[in-house]
Amino acid sequence: MIEVRGLTKRYGDTLAVDGLSFDVEPGKVTGFLGPNGAGKSTTMRMMLGLDRPTAGEVLVNRRRFAAFGEPLREVGALLDPGSLHVGRTGRNHLRVAARTNGIPQRRVQEVIEQVGLDRAARRRIKGYSLGMRQRLGIAAALLADPQVLLFDEPVNGLDLDGVRWIRGLLRRLADEGRTVLVSSHLLSEMEQTADRLVVIGRGRLIADASTEEILRGLGNLRVRVRSSQADALLTRLRERGLTVARIDAHELEIEDGTAHDVGDVAHDAHIPLHHLSEVRPSLEHAYLDLTGDSVEFHGRAAGAAPATTADAR
Amino acid sequence: MTAPSATAIPRGGVSTGRVLIRTCAAEWTRLWTVRATWGFLAAAAVAMVGIGAIAGFEAAAEAPAPQGDPAWAVAPVAAMPAQFALLALALIAVTSDYATGGIVPTLQWTPRRGVLFLARTLVAVGGATSVGILLGSGSALAAFAAARPSLTLPVGEGLDALGTIAFVVAAGAAFAVGLGFLLRTTAGALVTVFLGMLVLPLLLPQFGYPWMSALAEVLPGSGAAFLLLGQVPGMTETSSVVSLLGWAGGALLLGWLRLARDDANR
Ligand SMILES: Nc1ncnc2c1ncn2[C@@H]1O[C@H](COP(=O)(O)OP(=O)(O)OP(=O)(O)O)[C@@H](O)[C@H]1O
């Protein structure tokens, strides 16, 4: 169980993490989703006590991580796989980890076999591929059989077999009742593995709901309408006080209102419609809004509450 | 497959003392599992034993050969250059973790920073000091063997010489470790150690200004040189010991504050 409360991290002028609050619960794979620079890694580093929050706190199993005497028995984590002393052999790296937490040395060999590094373990990490470093990081995370696992972009650098292996591993860990948090910037990746999604952008919570709900769509309905007389329709809709955006010469998007309203307006004005539909903004849209350079950040109006569901928990 | 398989991992309370002992054991493994450590050890060994042997051969060649001089006299002299390899060893035990990003797993496994600081300092300083004592003995033995039968190995003088070496290396290594925690970069910390331990104490008095000489006297290198070589104008045993302890303690304090307060490595 991980509880994040009002977590904030400021680097100079950048608010990398901005008042985040959410829970990560046992028995589920929770995807931690956000575009590059959203603050995922920073949040995970604060969970592990590596970085000091500007405000707020994180509790892991109801305690601050820095209070643990045997942290590996509580939380296993894979952060940046390049962050380690590459002059050591993989086995010695794990031996050190085992020493720090009083774990029997024979456990080192077990995890080495478990992640499939048997042959490489004797070699210096310097010569490892990115995928091998990921596996070594995962071996360290699993070393003391912890109940909470954090993985920061674990599929980076893995081949298809590796990706499948990770997916299976995450699933099994969650099915065993463990708390599993795994970050990614790819929705498509998370669709396949996560039961719940915590979505952040620019350090703030965008959504915290089940994966199904998020895939079904977020936020208010929008109406799409196509007409050869789009200009006239646009004027009429605005006269009715609706917020209308122009998509192209023949297509409009109405942010409030329903297809019913729009149909009525068109009928009253004798404007022919060629298409009329209601859409929910998808996560992909919210994403594009966040990441697109030219697009203003309008996926979430200022002050709007993030999409959260209690029932899906 | 994710199950702990054969090895059961018990969970429960553990005393801080036990965590410290484990962390020291881990630090020890960290030290000997990197090549740099062995490189600096080899350099220190070659310097100390080599200088001892050369001094021994020279003593044997003297006419008339010295009768009964203690071979121990060479050990502190040999330690003067060799200490730098040991200080670098201790310093790199700290800074390499920052250079490689290894501090991230280190703090994940030992999140109590006080424990990590204590263990890392104890192992690096203790390791460097023990090696200093060992190589000091090696140096005197080499001189004794090379000059046989003209030099002697009296116990009292031996304890004296080795005690001096141990103190100087321990204080210097603590200074280096503190700077490592404070500055975090190998280059920055190493340059600072060399400036304080060697370059400035030698250079400043050359300018002839009294205030520069006074400044040189309070630097740790002057204290180390006085204790090892005994020929530094203006220094006494007390001033040397006080200045070395002051620099070591100050650097450790600042290093500790940075480790305790700052983000792990950003
Ligand atoms: N040490 C630092 N100094 C200044 N800014 C930083 C620092 N570390 C992170 N940031 C900034 O904080 C923000 C969040 O970064 P973070 O690495 O947490 O993002 P992320 O979600 O993990 O992204 P990615 O998907 O690229 O890994 C970014 O804008 C980044 O530039």
Ligand SMILES: [Mg+2]
């Ligand atoms: Mg990241």
